[in-house]
Amino acid sequence: MPDTAALRSLIEIIDAMAPDFTDLSDRIWEFAELKFQEVRSSDLLVETLKQNGFSVRRDIAGMKTAFIGEYGRGKPVIAFLGEYDALAGMSQRSGVDRPMAMEPDGSGHGCGHNLLGSGSLLAAISLAKHLEANDLPGTVRYYGCPGEEGGSGKTFMVRAGVFADVDAALTWHPAPFNGVRSTNNLAVLEYYYRFKGVAAHAANAAHLGRSALDAVELMNVGVNFLREHMPQDCRVHYAITDAGGRAANVVQAKAEVLYLVRAPEMSQALALAERVDQVARGAAMMTGTDVEIIFDTAATNLLPNLTLENAIHNNLVSIGPVPFDDADMDFARKIQATFTDEAIKSSVRLYQIKKDVFSNEKIDGSTPLHLGLRDFEGQSHFRAGSTDVGDVSRVTPTAQCWAPAWAIGTNPHTWQVVAQGRSTGAHKAMIHAAKALAATGLDLVTSPQLLAHAKAEWVEKIQEEPYVCPIPDHISPAAQ
Numbered sequence: 001m002p003d004t005a006a007l008r009s010l011i012e013i014i015d016a017m018a019p020d021f022t023d024l025s026d027r028i029w030e031f032a033e034l035k036f037q038e039v040r041s042s043d044l045l046v047e048t049l050k051q052n053g054f055s056v057r058r059d060i061a062g063m064k065t066a067f068i069g070e071y072g073r074g075k076p077v078i079a080f081l082g083e084y085d086a087l088a089g090m091s092q093r094s095g096v097d098r099p100m101a102m103e104p105d106g107s108g109h110g111c112g113h114n115l116l117g118s119g120s121l122l123a124a125i126s127l128a129k130h131l132e133a134n135d136l137p138g139t140v141r142y143y144g145c146p147g148e149e150g151g152s153g154k155t156f157m158v159r160a161g162v163f164a165d166v167d168a169a170l171t172w173h174p175a176p177f178n179g180v181r182s183t184n185n186l187a188v189l190e191y192y193y194r195f196k197g198v199a200a201h202a203a204n205a206a207h208l209g210r211s212a213l214d215a216v217e218l219m220n221v222g223v224n225f226l227r228e229h230m231p232q233d234c235r236v237h238y239a240i241t242d243a244g245g246r247a248a249n250v251v252q253a254k255a256e257v258l259y260l261v262r263a264p265e266m267s268q269a270l271a272l273a274e275r276v277d278q279v280a281r282g283a284a285m286m287t288g289t290d291v292e293i294i295f296d297t298a299a300t301n302l303l304p305n306l307t308l309e310n311a312i313h314n315n316l317v318s319i320g321p322v323p324f325d326d327a328d329m330d331f332a333r334k335i336q337a338t339f340t341d342e343a344i345k346s347s348v349r350l351y352q353i354k355k356d357v358f359s360n361e362k363i364d365g366s367t368p369l370h371l372g373l374r375d376f377e378g379q380s381h382f383r384a385g386s387t388d389v390g391d392v393s394r395v396t397p398t399a400q401c402w403a404p405a406w407a408i409g410t411n412p413h414t415w416q417v418v419a420q421g422r423s424t425g426a427h428k429a430m431i432h433a434a435k436a437l438a439a440t441g442l443d444l445v446t447s448p449q450l451l452a453h454a455k456a457e458w459v460e461k462i463q464e465e466p467y468v469c470p471i472p473d474h475i476s477p478a479a480q
């Protein structure tokens with residue numbers, strides 16, 4: 001970790017800039033732009049980079065809302081990853097403790113990416129200012145990564161080679177807890193199965209019809225049986241994206257279903273997806289229809305870097321707890337009252353919260369916001385979700401932390417996340433994350449030994465599992 005004076009000066013820079021960045025996060029919350037449409041959000045982030053002396057490249061890897069800001073000179077190159085996309089159908093007022101859409105079917109920041117993108121930016125800019133003020137070498141980059149939600153923006157950026165000269169990447173995610181995010185997320189592959197049949201009058205010429213909707217239903221039944229025989233910890237989910245129309249008296253000539261296939265390793269996900277494909281072909285054969293399998297997107301499972309995670313953890317210990325006040329706690333308590341006891345307990349289990357570093361006590365979710373620090377035992381644990389940070393972790397040592405922006409019990413992709421997205425507690429968590437990331441970035445600049453250690457760990461792990469980008473060359477982000 002940086003020496004006390006350096007850490008203090010970094011924290012002073014961050015605290016001085018914090019109001020502008022909470023404002024930035026709030027504006028991005030209001031825009032609530034969906035994947036690859038984050039035009040106003042990316043404009044604001046780019047503007048902030050430029051105002052702070054960063055040079056900016058836009059339109060990265062074929063994505064208009066992807067960009068890279070750079071400051072400084074020479075090695076090492078430290079990357080901070082930012083996200084800023086919202087979720088469809090998640091419109092919700094902030095500061096209330098009940099579901100209240102601002103506009104029906106509108107979008108909302110249901111994963112807190114307004115905080116994520118702004119907090120990472122605060123980390124990048126404060127580190128750049130510190131390097132400048134202390135005449136330290138090193139390049140700070142901010143990667144503006146669009147479309148994390150079902151778009152795998154980072155995977156496209158990795159495929160385009162824009163991380164090639166990066167020495168380490170750091171990022172964070174809002175959460176109910178404070179601590180290193182040492183998880184081994186699942187690899188994911190997403191495909192559309194588009195069935196084509198023959199339309200016919202459903203009563204007087206049904207024998208001439210070939211139902212694409214039947215095929216979708218049979219495929220789903222087949223995959224539900226397949227679940228019994230897939231490896232542990234895999235996940236398969238589907239959504240019918242086209243049921244073939246609203247007329248029950250017409251045999252459906254077209255129908256489509258989207259599948260997400262997740263597994264601990266990409267090789268397992270590919271093998272499982274092949275079995276799902278076979279089920280789809282079987283359903284087509286049974287119904288006399290044709291099936292077209294359309295690749296949508298993919299993200300690779302994370303390659304944890306324990307060296308970097310340990311460095312973040314040490315900084316989180318030095319920084320201390322998030323300074324929540326009574327008002328923060330009161331609002332979080334109201335949000336927490338919307339969860340069942342089981343949801344709160346499950347949150348503690350999901351984040352593998354055992355002992356608190358500061359109090360040395362067991363964390364049980366009895367406080368509405370996490371005032372402590374999750375213990376880091378130097379190992380990663382299973383988590384069923386997926387993230388395109390995984391692909392970045394395959395090309396450069398990468399680590400992440402959580403910051404307690406949400407009441408304990410909050411799950412991502414819920415109205416409660418949107419409702420808490422502009423709270424003072426969430427702002428404090430964002431600033432806290434920026435401090436942890438900037439301090440770790442400074443560690444990497446000032447301690448070549450730490451960086452060498454992180455790289456050696458990464459090289460050893462990647463040799464065991466060589467990386468192949470899971471998105472084929474002919475797939476472009478715009479096509480999604």
Ligand SMILES: [Zn+2]
Pocket residue numbers: 111112113148173412
């Ligand atoms: Zn997210």
